[in-house]
Amino acid sequence: RKEVEQDPGPFNVPEGATVAFNCTYSNSASQSFFWYRQDCRKEPKLLMSVYSSGNEDGRFTAQLNRASQYISLLIRDSKLSDSATYLCVVTSNAGKSTFGDGTTLTVKP
Amino acid sequence: DTGVSQDPRHKITKRGQNVTFRCDPISEHNRLYWYRQTLGQGPEFLTYFQNEAQLEKSRLLSDRFSAERPKGSFSTLEIQRTEQGDSAMYLCASSPEYEQYFGPGTRLTVT
Secondary structure, three states: OOOEEEOOOOEEEEOOOOEEEEEEEOOOOEEEEEEEEEOOOOOOEEEEEOOOOOEEEOOEEEEEEOOOOEEEEEEOOOOHHHOEEEEEEEEEOOOOEEEOOOEEEEEEO | OOOOEEEOOEEEEOOOOOEEEEEEOOOOOOEEEEEEEOOOOOOEEEEEEEOOEEEEEOOOOOOOEEEEOOOOOOEEEEEOOOOHHHOEEEEEEEEOOOOOEEOOOEEEEEO
16 A cells, blocks of 8 residues: 555546545654645646645645545636646655655646 | 756666766755656655755665765765666755755656
């Protein structure tokens, strides 16, 4: 079993839809959590941090559930430009970062 | 541009040759990470530095891989005796604490 698991998708949604991704992790000592966005043949770019109290940035909301060891990302009012691969990453207190393999989102007109 | 830079952007080498990649982090960031990424996979952790100290190294890494960050600024990743399975994108990221900022990567092709 992988340390960090994501549903690979693809998720194909119409513009304006709400879509949610989940990511589960196995290391209960994990310390920090983030979502990244990666466009085709580009480097990952930081999207947002994830906290137990939740984190909202415009149309994006991220949430951490430590008890169940999963993080989520909610995208409201999807835009064509949201089409990308979304990666979750979990960092241990020793500094090792583990990425999921990503969830692919395609937003269609 | 004050982002993370990597050099070269592309490298084609023959099997058995050694290659070295360079990463220049964002200047005030004391943490530096190396990853390898292949198509359809997320970045795979290779190693992590805090300043010049290499604090974590993946057990997946064979002895052919070595990384240095001699003065706590730029870093190099060397792969000795390259194999076709080493073909991948090699990504570097720097971090002030936890969030990481990636460079554009070095694409390695081993023929």
